[in-house]
Amino acid sequence: MSASGDRRRASLASRGMQFAFVVILVGVWYLGTTYGGISPILLPNPVAVYHELMDVLATGEFVGDLRVTLMELVTAFSISSTVGVTLGYLISRSQYSIRVFEPLFAGMYSVPVILFLPLYILFFGLGPASKIALGVTTSFFPIILNTIAGFGYVDRIFVLSARSMGASKFQLLRWVLLPAALPIILTGFRIGFTVALLSILGSETIASLAGLGHRIVQLGEGMDTARMFAYIAFVVVIALILNMAVSTLEARAKRP
Amino acid sequence: MTMEPGTVPARPNRTAWQRIKKWFLARPGAARLVVILLLFIAWEIAARFFVDKIFLSPPSVVFTSLDTVFETNGVPRALEISASEILVAFLMSVAIGLIVGLSVGLNRFSHRSFMPIILLLYGTPQITILPLFILYFGIGPASKIAFGVSHGIFPIIVTIVAGVQNIKPILITSAKSMGASRWHIFRWVIFPHMIPSFFAGMRLGMTGVLLGVLLAELYVSTAGIGYFTSLFTQSFNPTKLLGLISVLAAMAIGLNEIVRRAELHYSRWRMN
Amino acid sequence: MNDIAVKVRNVSHQFGEQGESLHVRALLDTSLDIARGELLCLIGPSGCGKSTLLNVIGGLLEPTTGTVHVGNTQVKGPLPQQVAYVFQENALFPWSTVIQNVKLGMMFQGVARTEREPRARKSLAAVGLADFADHYPGQLSGGMRQRAALARALSLETEIILMDEPFGALDEQTRMVLGEDLSALLSQTGKTIIFVTHSLGEAVFLADRVAVFSARPGTIKEIIAVEEPHPRKPAFMTSEKFTLLRNQLYSLLHDEIRKAVMQSTASERAAASGRGTGKGAPS
Numbered sequence: 001m002s003a004s005g006d007r008r009r010a011s012l013a014s015r016g017m018q019f020a021f022v023v024i025l026v027g028v029w030y031l032g033t034t035y036g037g038i039s040p041i042l043l044p045n046p047v048a049v050y051h052e053l054m055d056v057l058a059t060g061e062f063v064g065d066l067r068v069t070l071m072e073l074v075t076a077f078s079i080s081s082t083v084g085v086t087l088g089y090l091i092s093r094s095q096y097s098i099r100v101f102e103p104l105f106a107g108m109y110s111v112p113v114i115l116f117l118p119l120y121i122l123f124f125g126l127g128p129a130s131k132i133a134l135g136v137t138t139s140f141f142p143i144i145l146n147t148i149a150g151f152g153y154v155d156r157i158f159v160l161s162a163r164s165m166g167a168s169k170f171q172l173l174r175w176v177l178l179p180a181a182l183p184i185i186l187t188g189f190r191i192g193f194t195v196a197l198l199s200i201l202g203s204e205t206i207a208s209l210a211g212l213g214h215r216i217v218q219l220g221e222g223m224d225t226a227r228m229f230a231y232i233a234f235v236v237v238i239a240l241i242l243n244m245a246v247s248t249l250e251a252r253a254k255r256p
Numbered sequence: 257m258t259m260e261p262g263t264v265p266a267r268p269n270r271t272a273w274q275r276i277k278k279w280f281l282a283r284p285g286a287a288r289l290v291v292i293l294l295l296f297i298a299w300e301i302a303a304r305f306f307v308d309k310i311f312l313s314p315p316s317v318v319f320t321s322l323d324t325v326f327e328t329n330g331v332p333r334a335l336e337i338s339a340s341e342i343l344v345a346f347l348m349s350v351a352i353g354l355i356v357g358l359s360v361g362l363n364r365f366s367h368r369s370f371m372p373i374i375l376l377l378y379g380t381p382q383i384t385i386l387p388l389f390i391l392y393f394g395i396g397p398a399s400k401i402a403f404g405v406s407h408g409i410f411p412i413i414v415t416i417v418a419g420v421q422n423i424k425p426i427l428i429t430s431a432k433s434m435g436a437s438r439w440h441i442f443r444w445v446i447f448p449h450m451i452p453s454f455f456a457g458m459r460l461g462m463t464g465v466l467l468g469v470l471l472a473e474l475y476v477s478t479a480g481i482g483y484f485t486s487l488f489t490q491s492f493n494p495t496k497l498l499g500l501i502s503v504l505a506a507m508a509i510g511l512n513e514i515v516r517r518a519e520l521h522y523s524r525w526r527m528n
Numbered sequence: 529m530n531d532i533a534v535k536v537r538n539v540s541h542q543f544g545e546q547g548e549s550l551h552v553r554a555l556l557d558t559s560l561d562i563a564r565g566e567l568l569c570l571i572g573p574s575g576c577g578k579s580t581l582l583n584v585i586g587g588l589l590e591p592t593t594g595t596v597h598v599g600n601t602q603v604k605g606p607l608p609q610q611v612a613y614v615f616q617e618n619a620l621f622p623w624s625t626v627i628q629n630v631k632l633g634m635m636f637q638g639v640a641r642t643e644r645e646p647r648a649r650k651s652l653a654a655v656g657l658a659d660f661a662d663h664y665p666g667q668l669s670g671g672m673r674q675r676a677a678l679a680r681a682l683s684l685e686t687e688i689i690l691m692d693e694p695f696g697a698l699d700e701q702t703r704m705v706l707g708e709d710l711s712a713l714l715s716q717t718g719k720t721i722i723f724v725t726h727s728l729g730e731a732v733f734l735a736d737r738v739a740v741f742s743a744r745p746g747t748i749k750e751i752i753a754v755e756e757p758h759p760r761k762p763a764f765m766t767s768e769k770f771t772l773l774r775n776q777l778y779s780l781l782h783d784e785i786r787k788a789v790m791q792s793t794a795s796e797r798a799a800a801s802g803r804g805t806g807k808g809a810p811s
Contacts (some may be wrong), residue, residue: 118501206474233282
């Protein structure tokens with residue numbers, strides 16, 4: 001038996017295992033709901049879920065909520081990225097200010113930012129503003145930390161070299177600091193975008209009048225569990241698409 | 257100007273301002289405290305003079321009124337319950353995470369089969385199924401614990417698997433060459449190597465558990481912490497709301513710090 | 529006086545203050561005249577301050593005491609019109625191609641945009657990298673990267689080039705070839721070059737004069753003249769004159785090197801005991 005043949009059989013076997021896992025899961029779900037007498041309010045039939053999903057997509061019912069969620073996400077990310085990068089750059093200008101501020105921001109990581117939500121609801125109400133505020137708060141920290149790391153730890157030799165050739169402060173930023181820091185900053189953007197999406201969905205779930213998270217809750221409270229499952233699947237796919245898009249953008253921009 | 261051989265001339269005497277500046281320059285920690293203090297002062301001023309009292313409360317009021325928060329009927333009980341939910345969820349996450357992590361990490365077949373599934377689940381936004389958790393487990397502690405576990409196990413599994421897989425093969429080879437049995441290799445090579453990853457996983461797991469439990473608590477507005485945040489919000493009581501949130505934040509920070517210290521302590525052999 | 533390109537007078541430099549843990553007396557009362565068009569080597573044991581002196585001459589470091597004059601101007605900061613730098617490895621921006629790197633240098637200096645391309649092409653050809661202009665530094669070998677760094681310095685058309693162990697990270701064969709090429713370039717362009725190195729052979733092969741440093745705090749112990757016209761041929765390396773000069777350098781340096789080794793083990797021990805008491809390691 002050849003070694004590569006062994007390997008191929010092994011990966012085939014694990015593929016088979018994954019396939020079997022999924023099939024068994026869906027199978028049990030289907031059989032349990034069709035013949036097992038599980039209440040459809042508790043666990044809907046997968047076929048019913050599928051039909052509801054098709055209906056949602058066909059009627060375009062999702063558009064309103066999707067628009068709200070995406071608007072909140074884009075607004076929050078725009079704010080946190082501009083403020084985060086600017087502030088991060090300013091802080092990175094001296095080793096001392098890095099040592100003062102960086103642990104401050106890193107320490108905020110251990111506070112679950114979701115705790116701010118009731119405050120924002122009190123302040124901004126149940127509308128999109130409170131969701132945007134939470135999205136900004138959540139995504140601000142990875143962005144500023146990565147920006148400080150990116151700008152602050154540029155190899156000193158590049159800075160020395162540029163200075164010795166007479167680079168102005170702006171030239172230094174534009175041609176040395178920015179390209180050197182870009183990969184790390186982009187990673188910060190990707191993380192920030194992802195956590196902004198999660199916290200916005202979360203705040204829509206907990207207290208909201210609109211948006212995809214809210215829609216899921218609404219359907220759950222209305223006992224329309226099949227349609228709720230459909231929306232859950234829809235949101236998971238949307239999140240997946242967004243994450244893949246952001247990762248691809250990051251990789252694309254990092255190529256020289 | 258003549259100079260003693262081997263000496264460099266000293267700097268001139270400083271003003272008091274230069275001395276203060278130099279003191280702070282040597283102690284970034286002190287400067288950081290000053291920054292935090294300034295933030296609190298800004299909060300105080302904003303809350304007293306610029307923002308309507310129904311929206312924001314100054315820190316002086318919030319922290320002196322903490323006792324009224326605790327005196328509110330049901331708050332101490334809710335806090336106790338939340339704390340115990342977090343602890344139970346954490347212990348369960350560690351147990352489950354350890355078992356799953358070890359079985360997936362140590363066995364090449366199960367790693368190849370199940371790791372992609374685990375990673376896929378790790379990446380999905382679990383917040384979307386929070387209403388389902390409440391539907392299935394009710395509005396009591398069970399759903400909070402379940403949601404906490406669901407958030408906590410994944411980082412633990414992933415870090416343990418990474419810790420087990422990252423062992424340099426040379427270490428296992430040299431143990432085998434000295435005649436170690438499979439159990440020996442696990443106990444004396446793999447297990448010690450895995451401990452720092454285990455503690456790193458626990459740190460991330462605690463973060464996850466906190467997130468899950470708090471999300472679930474805030475979602476359920478008819479009981480527990482969520483009831484009180486809802487109550488204080490709707491009655492426009494920023495003093496009590498900020499007080500309650502501060503207590504929760506302090507609890508979260510404390511728990512995170514404990515796990516973080518444990519991680520540092522047990523990872524000392526890792527050279528960085 | 530027009531023959532003197534750089535005048536160093538009583539330069540001393542210390543890092544940190546007396547009594548602080550980071551206090552290092554790098555340079556002590558160093559004075560030196562560097563003639564126009566000569567290649568001067570600074571050689572000495574580790575930590576003797578030769579790189580510090582180079583940075584002071586280049587205006588990247590302000591000395592604690594003393595002055596440096598380039599031509600008639602006192603050095604108070606970088607002088608991009610008069611002084612160009614070649615560092616040891618890694619100073620090429622990895623995110624730009626070779627020719628972009630060279631053009632960037634000229635942009636920083638203030639060269640007109642239309643002039644940058646022809647000058648860049650010229651200096652890349654001079655170092656033999658004409659075919660690699662559009663490569664990224666990561667795609668080149670170490671020797672080629674240093675050629676590119678040299679091209680960048682040449683394109684700035686400064687009178688003086690400072691080189692801080694430019695061949696330090698390269699293998700011996702590459703060093704020999706680059707050394708020959710550098711000598712040839714020098715004879716063509718007549719630039720003044722100050723060159724820091726650890727290698728005795730390299731110093732004798734390249735330099736018109738070699739300034740030997742003592743161990744820390746560094747001061748110039750002696751200056752040896754190598755009277756041999758540029759461009760230097762490989763045959764020079766096997767000549768008797770070369771061996772004599774090299775031995776002379778070695779005997780001057782030997783005691784200083786031993787001193788430097790003792791200094792570094794003493795400071796290692798001090799640092800280790802400081803670490804052991806639990807200081808340092810920020811959260």
